[in-house]
Amino acid sequence: MLRETSAIRYVTPLREGGSLPGIVEADDLGTYVMKFTGAGQGRKALVAEVLCGQLARRLGLRVPELVRIQLDPVIGRSEPDQEVQELLKASGGLNLGMDFLPGALGFDPLAYQVDPAEAGRVLWFDALVGNVDRSWRNPNLLVWHGQLWLIDHGAALIWHHNWPTAPAASRVERPYDAADHALAPAGPDLAAAAAELAPRVTEELLREVTADVPDAWLADEPGFASPDAVRAAYVEVLAARARGVTDRITLGPPSADRPSRAPGWLTTWPHSRSGAAR
Template sequence: MEPQIRTVQVTRYVTPLREGGSLPAIVEADDDFMYVLKFRGAGQGIKALIAELISGEIARLLGFRVPEIVFIQLDEAFGRTEPDEEIQDLLRASEGLNLGLHYLSGAITYDALVTTIDEEQASKIVWLDSLITNVDRTPRNTNMLMWRKELWLIDHGASLFFHHAWQNWEEQAKRPFSNIKDHVLLPQATELETADAAVKAILTPQQIQTIVDLVPDEWLEQVESPFETAAEHRQAYAHFLNTRIAHSEIFTNEAQHARKTLI
């Protein structure tokens, strides 16, 4: 089943989430659901939204629980009544199409001392984060939630960091991911080779293309890149991911080596 991304309209700004520098917010939309809104005008801007969308949907395809991702339309008039100048500036800079994740009310941050993740799942998450070069799954900032006694993966905006410069990006696709040494689940990731085989069978070029095709043209056209068209820009993401998957033994071996230094 191909992923479908709904588009909703913000109807109410509820509260900012003052975590990190991007200042996401909880908002209510016209479907009466609450979302964590990631603003195009914050932090790394649209590129963070692209990373969130691609990486989140790859995680979902692999069977992980990820809050529903939606496009969120923010109208020009929405921020006029906001008294906080910082938030008002952010709202004005984010008019148009943004990204949101379904708000998991009552969820708590994953704590490795409280909850044990089995080796198979831990290995697949470590593999995933090595693929997408996710620097944000550390003990300090796990970016995982426990909701209704189930593990959920969130906040992938810092992944795919190669796209912030696009320097030697084709070579970067074949490089190991040294930051994996800081991964919160690395100690439990005892089945990386098994995970590698299982996951690669799912992430076919066709599946990667389907996910990359979800990225809106307007985002690709409005960010700095070396590509002349949105289609070329989109294909570069697909090429990077497919190349990285084809050479997954490089980052799998790096993760195994990093794990051995822990034990």
């Protein structure tokens, strides 16, 4: 189960994220990027963050530690921004925190080279969870202490927004189009990634991962009798996808409005490698 802590101070919003996450300090002396149950995307974005983040960590990918954070809405009383005030008031109780990585830099392919093996593991994982939010436009990757870290998985597991589509997701009926994936230009070794990772995505592992999702975020899901029934559905879909997703990953050709790689100006813009994260 995820560690639990309580927010004691709201520091600042992160307006780059559509859900308006914020940096908070907690009573365990940690600093976290907090994602709120009262945000527009709702609790399913937090479920996706937990399932994808914990699964990625179990598979050896780098994701900042996730924690459960209790929030007292009174923290919002001194916040001058009305939008933030309303978000904090709507998010009392249990929320999600991600360990804040001080000094981390946004991924820049000109400053940080990713080898084909690591690119393959990340891309295969994104295909497994149906992550549509790791493009060169918005990589959701950080470089910290010279290593690549994955963040922001709230847009993954798209089928859980409409559970009747889950059987199709289980059979991986639609290709995972990776034409504009942030790591596609790195020559991802998908065969090696599949051989390494697919056998590790067992039902036992998935049951352990789904157990990290709080009952409160799974309760009252239409069509399910209990939170454990929802957990079982996630296990079923992800286990089936692990068996079949590799052959459904496509790196091209892209559609007319989705180029297969970053535009030329991004890959040729003068850049000093001395600025790479260390």
